[in-house]
Amino acid sequence: MKLIEKSMRTLGGIFLAFGILVSTHQGEFWPFSIYPMFSQAGKPWTRSLVRDVTGNAERVNWQPVTVDELPGQPFAMDKISINQNDVSNFIQKAGTWTPQKVNGMRRLFEESLAKRSLLLMRVQGRLDQNDDTVQVSFTPYMLMTADTTILNPGLITGK
Numbered sequence: 664m665k666l667i668e669k670s671m672r673t674l675g676g677i678f679l680a681f682g683i684l685v686s687t688h689q690g691e692f693w694p695f696s697i698y699p700m701f702s703q704a705g706k707p708w709t710r711s712l713v714r715d716v717t718g719n720a721e722r723v724n725w726q727p728v729t730v731d732e733l734p735g736q737p738f739a740m741d742k743i744s745i746n747q748n749d750v751s752n753f754i755q756k757a758g759t760w761t762p763q764k765v766n767g768m769r770r771l772f773e774e775s776l777a778k779r780s781l782l783l784m785r786v787q788g789r790l791d792q793n794d795d796t797v798q799v800s801f802t803p804y805m806l807m808t809a810d811t812t813i814l815n816p817g818l819i820t821g822k
């Protein structure tokens with residue numbers, strides 16, 4: 664009888680600890696962190712996208728666009744060893760874009776900027792509850808050329 668009681672207390676403690684860890688980490692605690700379909704399904708999401716706008720940098724429109732209106736050509740970040748998730752996290756958590764944050768983003772792409780003009784975009788998606796479709800918008804965030812960085816004028820930068 665004592666063994667069953669002790670086992671139940673141990674299991675209860677494990678479930679309590681697990682519940683606390685999951686609730687204090689917004690559902691992002693192993694094993695759920697590797698399975699976002701469990702913890703983030705149906706929630707809005709933000710990612711990043713980089714487009715090569717070489718030759719058309721002066722015509723960048725800072726308004727959100729759809730996938731059919733994307734400027735330039737796709738730029739493959741994995742070919743220059745940049746993890747797309749790192750850029751997405753930077754965009755999501757940047758808050759106020761200070762000069763240090765802007766320079767940090769430039770440093771990620773500095774090898775490519777000698778030959779290209781790159782447009783960093785924030786991609787936001789959400790599930791439209793009315794018709795069960797995914798709505799995706801692409802907002803230009805930062806234009807980087809060899810010697811210039813221009814933030815979307817709609818973003819507030821720090822002093």
